[in-house]
Structures are given as C-alpha cells and as structure tokens.
Amino acid sequence: MGLSGLTGRLIAVDWGTTSLRGALLDEAGRVLAEKSAPLGILNVPGGDFAGTFAAQFSEWMCDAGSLCLISGMAGSRQGWQEAPYAACPAGLDELTDHLHWIEPGRIALVPGLSVEQDGVPDVMRGEEVQIFGALRLTGIAGGLFVLPGTHNKWVTVRDGRVTGFRTYMTGEIYGLLSQNSILSRTMDTAAPLDEAAFRQGLQRATSGEALLHALFGVRALALFERLSPAASASYLSGLLIGEELRAQPLENGQGVVLIGAPALTTRYALALSSAGVKSKTLGAEATWAGLHALHSAIGAKT
Amino acid sequence: MGLSGLTGRLIAVDWGTTSLRGALLDEAGRVLAEKSAPLGILNVPGGDFAGTFAAQFSEWMCDAGSLCLISGMAGSRQGWQEAPYAACPAGLDELTDHLHWIEPGRIALVPGLSVEQDGVPDVMRGEEVQIFGALRLTGIAGGLFVLPGTHNKWVTVRDGRVTGFRTYMTGEIYGLLSQNSILSRTMDTAAPLDEAAFRQGLQRATSGEALLHALFGVRALALFERLSPAASASYLSGLLIGEELRAQPLENGQGVVLIGAPALTTRYALALSSAGVKSKTLGAEATWAGLHALHSAIGAKT
Numbered sequence: 001m002g003l004s005g006l007t008g009r010l011i012a013v014d015w016g017t018t019s020l021r022g023a024l025l026d027e028a029g030r031v032l033a034e035k036s037a038p039l040g041i042l043n044v045p046g047g048d049f050a051g052t053f054a055a056q057f058s059e060w061m062c063d064a065g066s067l068c069l070i071s072g073m074a075g076s077r078q079g080w081q082e083a084p085y086a087a088c089p090a091g092l093d094e095l096t097d098h099l100h101w102i103e104p105g106r107i108a109l110v111p112g113l114s115v116e117q118d119g120v121p122d123v124m125r126g127e128e129v130q131i132f133g134a135l136r137l138t139g140i141a142g143g144l145f146v147l148p149g150t151h152n153k154w155v156t157v158r159d160g161r162v163t164g165f166r167t168y169m170t171g172e173i174y175g176l177l178s179q180n181s182i183l184s185r186t187m188d189t190a191a192p193l194d195e196a197a198f199r200q201g202l203q204r205a206t207s208g209e210a211l212l213h214a215l216f217g218v219r220a221l222a223l224f225e226r227l228s229p230a231a232s233a234s235y236l237s238g239l240l241i242g243e244e245l246r247a248q249p250l251e252n253g254q255g256v257v258l259i260g261a262p263a264l265t266t267r268y269a270l271a272l273s274s275a276g277v278k279s280k281t282l283g284a285e286a287t288w289a290g291l292h293a294l295h296s297a298i299g300a301k302t
Numbered sequence: 303m304g305l306s307g308l309t310g311r312l313i314a315v316d317w318g319t320t321s322l323r324g325a326l327l328d329e330a331g332r333v334l335a336e337k338s339a340p341l342g343i344l345n346v347p348g349g350d351f352a353g354t355f356a357a358q359f360s361e362w363m364c365d366a367g368s369l370c371l372i373s374g375m376a377g378s379r380q381g382w383q384e385a386p387y388a389a390c391p392a393g394l395d396e397l398t399d400h401l402h403w404i405e406p407g408r409i410a411l412v413p414g415l416s417v418e419q420d421g422v423p424d425v426m427r428g429e430e431v432q433i434f435g436a437l438r439l440t441g442i443a444g445g446l447f448v449l450p451g452t453h454n455k456w457v458t459v460r461d462g463r464v465t466g467f468r469t470y471m472t473g474e475i476y477g478l479l480s481q482n483s484i485l486s487r488t489m490d491t492a493a494p495l496d497e498a499a500f501r502q503g504l505q506r507a508t509s510g511e512a513l514l515h516a517l518f519g520v521r522a523l524a525l526f527e528r529l530s531p532a533a534s535a536s537y538l539s540g541l542l543i544g545e546e547l548r549a550q551p552l553e554n555g556q557g558v559v560l561i562g563a564p565a566l567t568t569r570y571a572l573a574l575s576s577a578g579v580k581s582k583t584l585g586a587e588a589t590w591a592g593l594h595a596l597h598s599a600i601g602a603k604t
Contacts (some may be wrong), residue, residue, distance in 0.1 A: 004504075032316070050345070077525075118509055120506070120516075120519040120523065121519075121522040121523065121524065121525070122518065122519070122522050122530070123522050123525060128344050151484075151518060153459065166511075166513050166515045167515065167522075168512065168514040169483070169514050169515075169517045169519040170514050172483055172484060173475075173514065173517075176478045176479075176482055176483060177478075178477055180482060181471070181474055181478060182453075182471075182476075192572065204422070207420055209468075209549070210470065210513075210545060210548070210549035211419070211512075211513050211514070211545075212470040212471050212472050212475065212513070212542070212545060212546055212549075213468045213469065213470050213471075213549065214422075215471045215475075216420040216424065216453060216469040216470065216471050217423075217424070220422065220423040220424050220425050220469075221422065221423065222323060223423070223425060224423050226423070240514070243512060243513075243514060244512065244514055247511070247512035247514075247515065248530050
C-alpha cells in the first residue's frame with residue numbers, strides 16, 4: 001500500500017436505518033475512537049441531517065485534512081441526500097467515481113450498488129463497503145460473500161469487483177411470520193437456538209416442497225405437538241435459511257465469507273457446514289476496513 | 303338419491319374464525335332461509351358457544367326431526383368442542399363415522415381432515431365439506447380442487463374420497479407483505495387488479511429464482527419506478543400465486559375446480575388459464591351442498 005495515497009485521518013461513518021455509528025481511523029486504518037447513537041435516518045430530529053452530523057462529529061472533523069466517508073442508508077432517497085447507485089460490476093474505483101460529495105473534499109456519501117439480472121434490478125447500500133473491507137481483511141480478491149440481515153445479500157466478487165448479487169427477504173419474513181402470523185401463536189421466539197430443530201427445518205427445505213406449503217407445516221407440526229414452541233422458531237429459521245441456500249450454486253468444499261452479527265452468522269455457518277461448505281466470519285470491523293480501503297483508493301487517485 | 307335416507311330438514315351451519323353462517327335446507331337440499339352474524343369462534347360472547355348457537359338457531363331447531371351439522375373452526379381446539387380430524391383418504395363415510403355429537407342425534411360438529419406427507423402433517427377444517435359439496439354439484443367423482451383463502455388448499459380427490467392435500471400460506475403472506483413489510487411502502491393495495499402486472503408476477507415466478515429473492519424484486523422495481531404502487535400489489539399477487547402453481551403437477555388441458563370467493567377465484571382462474579389449465583368455479587353454495595350430502599350419508603346409514 002503506497003502511503004502517498006493517504007491524506008490523513010478518516011472519519012468513517014455507518015449511517016443506517018436505525019443507528020448512526022462512527023470511528024476515527026488513523027492513516028493505517030487503526031481505530032482511534034468509536035461512537036454510536038440511536039440516530040438512524042428514520043430518527044433524525046426534525047430531519048436535520050447536517051445538524052445531527054455536526055453534533056456527533058464536529059470535534060473529529062476539526063483537524064485539517066480530515067475526510068469523512070459515510071456509508072449506508074444516509075445516501076438513500078429517505079436519507080441526507082441521495083447518492084445514486086453505482087452499477088455492477090463495480091470495485092473501489094467505481095465507488096470513488098460515484099461518491100456524492102456533501103462538502104467537496106470533506107464529507108462524502110458512498111453510493112450503493114445496483115445490478116440488473118433477468119430483467120429485474122437489485123440494490124444494496126452499505127453492504128458494498130463491508131465487502132471491500134472483507135477483501136482487505138482476508139487478502140482475497142474474489143469469492144462468494146453472504147451478508148445476513150433483514151435483507152440478506154449473496155454477493156459474487158471477481159478480481160476485487162462485485163460482479164453480481166441477490167437480495168433475499170429472509171430476515172424480514174422470519175420476523176413477520178414469527179411475530180405476526182398464525183405461526184406466532186405456537187412459537188417462542190425468545191428461546192435459544194435449538195440446533196436439532198434448526199437442522200430439521202434445513203432438511204425440510206431440501207425436500208422440494210414449495211416454501212409457501214412448507215411454512216404451513218410449522219403450524220401443523222405444532223397442532224399435533226410434534227414441534228414445541230421453543231423448537232418452532234428454530235425450525236422456521238432453518239426452513240427459511242435452507243430455502244435461501246437451496247437457491248445458491250454451492251459446491252462441496254467451497255468457501256464462503258460471512259459478514260454480520262454473530263447471532264445470524266452462526267446460523268448461516270451451521271447451515272453452510274451441513275451442506276459441506278466452509279465459511280469464515282467477519283463482523284463490524286469489515287465496515288471500518290472498507291471505508292479505510294475506499295479512503296486509500298481516493299488518495300491514490302488524487 | 304334414495305329419499306329413505308333423509309330424516310327431515312337440515313340446519314346447515316358454517317362456523318368459522320370470523321363469522322357464523324347458517325341455512326335451513328329442505329329434504330332436497332333447497333335453501334329455505336339463511337342467516338349470518340359476525341360471531342366467529344374468536345368473537346363468541348363469553349365463550350358461550352351453546353348460548354350463541356341457541357340464540358341464532360333455536361327457532362329452526364324447534365321442528366321435530368331437525369338435525370344440525372356444523373362445519374368449520376367451531377370443531378377446533380379453540381372452538382365449541384374439539385372434533386378430532388379424520389385421516390385421509392376420507393369420503394363422506396369417514397366424515398359421518400367421525401362426527402362429534404354435541405347433542406346425540408340433534409347437533410354434530412363435522413371433523414376436519416388430516417393427512418401425513420413426507421413425514422409432515424397437514425390439516426383442513428371446513429374445506430372438506432365444500433369439496434364434497436362440489437362433487438355433488440358438479441357430478442364428478444375426482445380431480446384437483448383448489449380452495450383459495452388465507453391458507454389455500456390444493457386437494458386431490460379420487461372416487462369420491464380426498465386422497466391428499468397441501469396447504470399454502472399464500473393469502474396470509476400476501477397480507478403480511480402488502481401491509482406490514484417494506485414492500486407496503488410502495489404498494490397501493492386498494493387498487494383494482496392490474497392484469498398485466500399480475501401476469502408479469504406470474505411469469506417471474508416461473509423464472510426459477512427463489513421466492514425470498516423474487517419478493518425483494520418488488521421493492522427494487524418500485525425504487526427504479528418500473529412498478530407503480532397500483533401495479534405492485536397485482537405483481538406481488540402474481541408472484542405468490544405463480545409460486546403456488548409452480549409446485550403443482552398440472553398438465554396442459556387438465557381441469558381444476560376452484561371453490562371460494564370471486565375476488566380470489568378470479569385470480570386463480572387467470573393464473574391457471576395462462577398455464578393452459580381450464581377451471582370451473584363454485585362459491586358459497588358448495589358448503590350447503592356438502593352439508594346436505596353429509597346429511598344424506600348419515601340418513602343412508604341409520
């Protein structure tokens with residue numbers, strides 16, 4: 001890495017739907033300080049993004065030469081300003097080309113990525129930074145990346161560029177079914193993961209039955225007391241994650257990089273392992289590493 | 303039909319989750335009077351099923367020889383009394399054998415049906431009566447029957463007996479997604495059916511993409527303004543019904559009997575027709591015909 005590309009300290013910000021997190025990074029990408037607040041884009045007082053940003057980060061921004069890069073939903077239509085998506089295939093270069101500057105040379109919104117597959121678009125916003133961070137942290141240049149969450153992403157990377165991805169509504173649908181549907185009546189979502197029931201759900205997902213039918217099985221099994229309330233939530237989770245896995249062109253012995261919170265990545269690692277697929281897991285550090293990599297890429301261009 | 307089997311007038315009752323409907327039928331099955339009240343099993347005052355039943359039907363029950371048959375959720379664990387499921391394969395004989403008498407010879411709950419397929423159970427309660435009614439009304443003894451609703455049923459009948467069925471959570475999931483998910487933000491569910499968008503959804507369902515991914519496409523298409531709020535709801539409906547159809551062993555030229563409310567059966571008829579499958583539609587009359595057929599079967603045994 002050529003140090004010539006680095007222009008100083010980076011204020012790395014991940015501004016999502018429900019929270020605002022920031023880190024002060026030195027030239028080598030080391031975290032000097034971190035902060036977070038429940039000020040996601042839906043909770044910005046009076047919609048005053050500039051004021052909210054200043055209140056949180058003006059102290060860090062005082063230093064001459066400080067640059068701030070913001071990833072996540074802050075760049076969406078409902079956010080601070082809209083940073084149009086960069087189209088795939090896209091690497092760090094395409095991201096730097098599409099930065100949306102709020103204050104030229106000082107504060108920029110990182111664009112999300114879009115892709116068109118079989119005539120239907122797909123989008124991500126924030127995950128792209130985690131992926132480039134994961135590439136930096138693992139030293140690999142390609143492979144399959146999975147980012148579990150409300151809207152899970154399965155992402156293909158080649159030669160350092162995102163070539164395609166698919167979003168799955170798995171997390172949101174799990175939430176709706178376990179809390180608002182008929183299935184919730186016989187389900188204890190607070191129970192810890194029941195690995196046997198989770199695997200039973202995974203296996204059911206490979207039976208070839210349509211998901212819309214397999215889901216009703218959760219209800220029928222509970223009616224006949226063949227699935228306890230505590231086991232039901234894990235079975236449902238296995239059913240949905242299994243359905244997601246079934247759609248992937250996974251090969252035995254393949255490796256996958258998981259990026260996300262441990263509560264979710266653990267389940268995906270389990271599911272992948274039972275399909276003979278190895279996985280490596282990264283957490284929140286991928287975001288800071290990604291924004292740092294982007295910072296370096298900007299420096300290399302200027 | 304041997305008149306010897308008929309014992310008099312029938313009070314046919316369909317007691318579901320949200321409503322209580324009844325019909326007074328003569329010996330030939332003709333409807334002499336009908337009534338309905340928003341007294342579904344979840345809205346029975348004080349849980350007093352006997353009192354609620356008496357308040358609605360005691361006048362009709364006064365006649366000597368009157369028999370009352372009640373189908374639907376009144377026979378579930380949350381209902382008046384639990385009428386255990388009859389196992390498939392099951393015809394009218396199995397239903398009469400499993401009637402749950404509340405007052406011997408006077409008031410009976412019709413059992414639902416259960417089936418076990420690939421190690422997972424499935425259940426119905428109320429639809430079985432509609433199917434036997436449809437057999438009577440159409441004069442056929444077998445085929446594929448579809449009962450759209452919150453929990454859609456696809457039912458196989460051979461020689462007058464239900465041999466198997468599958469429940470799909472299509473209706474409930476459509477409701478959750480169109481009202482409570484991220485998709486609801488760009489969806490106008492009050493708009494009338496947009497047939498082109500519905501067909502676009504149907505077609506997308508046959509693309510081989512996993513449903514969990516195809517659903518997010520509704521969001522992405524709306525983001526890029528390629529799907530209007532009015533068209534989104536129809537597209538989603540096509541996507542889900544298409545997914546359900548994809549799971550059926552349908553053959554070109556085959557005929558299917560649809561039973562249900564026109565708002566739903568119309569969509570299924572459209573979807574089936576674009577798959578080259580003909581359909582015939584029946585409505586609420588199937589319930590009364592089914593309870594009348596059951597009445598005749600009881601009479602034939604006594």
